[in-house]
Amino acid sequence: MEFGFGDADEAFRREARQWLEEHLVGRFAAAAGRGGPGSEHEGAPERRAWERELGFGGWIGLGWDRDGYGNRVATLTQQVVWAEEYARVRAPGRYGHIGENLLAPTLLAYGSDEQRGRFLPPVARGEELWCQGYSEPGAGSDLASLRTAAARDGDGRWRVTGQKVWTSLAHEADWCFVLARTQAGSRRHHGLSFLLVPMDQPGRVEVRPIRQLTGTSEFNEVFFDGAVAEDVVGGEGNGWRVAMGLLAFERGVSTLTQQIGFQEELRAVVRTADATGALRDPVVADQVVRLWAELRTMRWNALRTLGGAAGDGAAGAPSVAKLLWGGWHQRLGALALRVRGAGAAVGPADWTPDAPYELDEQQRLFLFSRADTVYGGSDEIQRTIIAERVLGLPKEALS
CATH class of the missing domain: 1.20.140.10 (Butyryl-CoA Dehydrogenase, subunit A, domain 3)
Structure with missing residues (x-):
């Protein structure tokens, strides 16, 4: 196996290092080292602004292989270089991790051109944040036993009802990708769909923080009561395939x-x-x-x-x-x-x-x-x- 860094990679490293040195200053420098596991509540305003700073600099979505979505092109080794340099300076914990590293590769692999064009550019700009609606009470590691359901309404939109739990950053997210049962009476891996649900639906989406042993509340319970969703990724009934593909990207x-x-x-x-x-x-x-x-x-x-x-x-x-x-x-x-x-x-x-x-x-x-x-x-x-x-x-x- 050959996995080394060539001249182009080292040039990319110098560019990344210089950008971080020039931009990780002031309020962003104060957020350095904050926002990791167990401390994701720290420096929230600065870290959200940092996402937009990264987006403006073109540093979000380096692994996306398609043009036109607002991200700069980078090889696999250059993605590793960026990850190393970012960690080396203890840059702020990422708020946009779920959108960039989970949702985006999933849309690139399974989404439609329309979905990619709608959802990827705001992630690349650091403007829209995502959370993941997988685990439920009684359906964590055994995800196939989930009970959250979605049905079509008279306008052809999906109406999502159910509860998700351990949802990271749900209190900050603009959108949630939700694995839900869209075929009544289906069991296990069958009859599931991967839906994109806007979080700003008062009365239909409720977020409740979960207090942890650390005293913080990065995780949340999310309750859907007829929440509206218009996008299904990968086709109706193919949710398990899409969900497992996403976990591999993680x-x-x-x-x-x-x-x-x-x-x-x-x-x-x-x-x-x-x-x-x-x-x-x-x-x-x-x-x-x-x-x-x-x-x-x-x-x-x-x-x-x-x-x-x-x-x-x-x-x-x-x-x-x-x-x-x-x-x-x-x-x-x-x-x-x-x-x-x-x-x-x-x-x-x-x-x-x-x-x-x-x-x-x-x-x-x-x-x-x-x-x-x-x-x-x-x-x-x-x-x-x-x-x-x-x-x-x-x-x-x-x-």
């Missing part, structure tokens, strides 16, 4: 950005371990070395997958990636508190029961990472995908 170049963030978190834990003396414990030292080696392995695996070298295991590559980083991040979170000792479980000295508590970065890392092996597809689901689609093992009998 494990693309953005995983490299994630890993660079992991690297910074690991360095912070090592610095703490050195300062507290915990690094002199051979067990802790062994854990640090293992985490470092596993992170390098994850990077090589991601580059191998992006370079098209996954071979017969390509169908399971996204699941392998999810299994690797979910467990790794949880172990890092546990180590982050271990190296600090008992004081890691103590909050600020001035905290009172009637005030919201503030966590430091490593406490937030520990608490938020507890969910890493569940959200985005639980470990059990990922292993089932690998067993059935890669190893060819018999499918689990449905009850």
